[in-house]
Amino acid sequence: MLEIKNLHVKLEEEDKAILKGVDLSVEAGKVHAIMGPNGSGKSTLSYVLSGRDGYAVTDGTATLDGEDLLEMEPEERAAAGLFLAFQYPVEIPGVGNMTFLRTALNAQRRARGQEEMSSADFLKTIREKAKALKIDSEMLKRPVNVGFSGGEKKRNEILQMAMLEPKMCILDETDSGLDVDAMKLVADGVNALRDAGRGFLVITHYQRLLDHIAPDVVHIMANGKIVATGGPELALEVEKNGYASFESEAA
Amino acid sequence: MAVAQPKTDATEARIAALTMPEGASWATEARKGALARLRASGLPGPRDEYWRFTNPAGLVEPEAPRAATFSDTDERPIFDAIDRVKLVFVDGVFDEGLSDDPALAGVEILRLSDALSRDIHWARDLYGALEERGQTPVVRPLAALNTAFATDGVAIRATGKAERPVNLIYLHRSETSDAILHHLVRVEEGAELTVLENGPAASRFNKCTEIDVAKGGTFHHVRAQGRDHERRAVTHMFARVAEEARYKSFTLTANGVMTRNEHVIEIVGDEAIAHVAGAALGDGRTGKFHHDDTVFITHDAVGCESRQVFKKVLRNGAEGVFQGKILVKPGAQKTDGYQISQSLLLDEDSSFQAKPELEIYADDVACSHGSTTGAIDETALFYLRSRGVPTAEATDLLVLAFVAEAIDEIEDEALRADILDRLSGWLERRRQG
């Protein structure tokens, strides 16, 4: 589903290489996790895949179901089925959460040549999904992420994911800042979406999330590269011994 | 102070092109008084301090610059869903055939010419009176010109709660029309009235409204200025707000080569409220766009509140201006004054100039003002795009969010929804080219 080959990325404004040859492929139906030290390039990878400005791809490719992601505008990537749950969700004063989600959903549908969702269907669906994530209707009416606590913002990201039903979901530290119960809600949200047609790339620092969302494959990123790939046991090893052994490999 | 010769010449040339309408002797006297004020100050020129950011060219010449009319579209007329009484002016001339029966409003409504040819005491007390008071400390010659030469308008007097809003609709049919309208509004003690205004009016439109709100009265005003690209407008709202009275005005502007909207409000009774707000969307793509909000609020009573909330969204070389003043007179204690003017510049060709002023002669007051100029928030824009919202649509969402504070000043929910609807419609049509 998601194929990343030899991806090299530097900052657009300065000569600073951040990704130095990332190879990664996520198959449909699988959950891949990426762990790695601070500053190793995990968020950068997620931003480059979703099309944020400020980065220059100097080599390599990234495709989603064979389509070149790097050639597309961010909105086209979303319509193609890519979703990024942000490490730092953005506050948008003045834009209601509901308006935001309905606009996004219908824009994606239009881009895919589908009918827009009626207001009634939209309301029914969002109420159901919000309830599962314990997001109350008052929060839905508020401006996007404004005045939300850290944990509420993360839950709101998962609500967006549940509404948009993307085929490739990237979660950047969605577990950070969550209390135990919220972590469970988020994990349930992710697990509810797991199916044969959907891939996940879960960026995390903690084994704790992976206890709830059992990954099929775990990657270690260090210094802009994937330096180790293995099963769930790799995450346990990191939890125990840290990244020291991987970092020496990357250097 | 003597007026410089070129200015006198320009003023006389303009006056020569106008005819003072006939009326009762008291009305003629009021008009002559206004003409004397106009001659004393002369028409505004580009070097006048009060016109530093807005060049009055086009507003002051004997002939109105030509302005194309915008043929009616499939667009639903604004305020259509509101149960209101329509009074229609075509190029500045009242059209009875297109208008509703004024009696349906449940208030007294007279055509200006009728009001000024009879002995109607409240009209007599008001015509030119607030305009004259508004000439100090800053002269407003185009308003004096209006009082002297206004050819049409309405006089509205509410003695109780109006049954329906009065909707003044200004149609623009002639490419060379030059309209001067003057309205009088008197809201009696405890009475309540809403006036709606919309339409481009004329190629050049000079409109003056004098509003006198008596003790405990409420006046609401919501206006959508017509979108004919080439039209020019200068409008003045002179208001006097008495004890415990409420005055609230909101204006939405999109398009127009030139718009200068002045608000001159005098709060004269304790515990009164005056709010003025505006949202302007300017696009220089289809020609020039220049929009100026000039507001002067005087507090001359105790425990009063005033708010000025103005937002401008500018692109493709559009120009925005805000001049806003809060004057707190000695003794106007417990004044609560707020003023905010903000612009969202969608590119580097557009510009915003603001001159916020506070002048306070009382010691127990809370006044604040702020002015900002900013670009679109790139982080928010990317967030929206990453969810599949195309750039243009995402920008418009952020534009709506930006102007929300001004639109929220409209108290009536149905009117607020109508204005929002209008605004989203405009943005959408613009997006689709």
Ligand SMILES: Nc1ncnc2c1ncn2[C@@H]1O[C@H](COP(=O)(O)OP(=O)(O)OP(=O)(O)O)[C@@H](O)[C@H]1O
């Ligand atoms: N726009 C930018 N300007 C300057 N430096 C940047 C920028 N984006 C990323 N970097 C740098 O690139 C490196 C990788 O950053 P990135 O955010 O991808 O790390 P990360 O693996 O997500 O870290 P963390 O675990 O702390 O979230 C860091 O050294 C960071 O400072």
Ligand SMILES: [Mg+2]
């Ligand atoms: Mg990160």
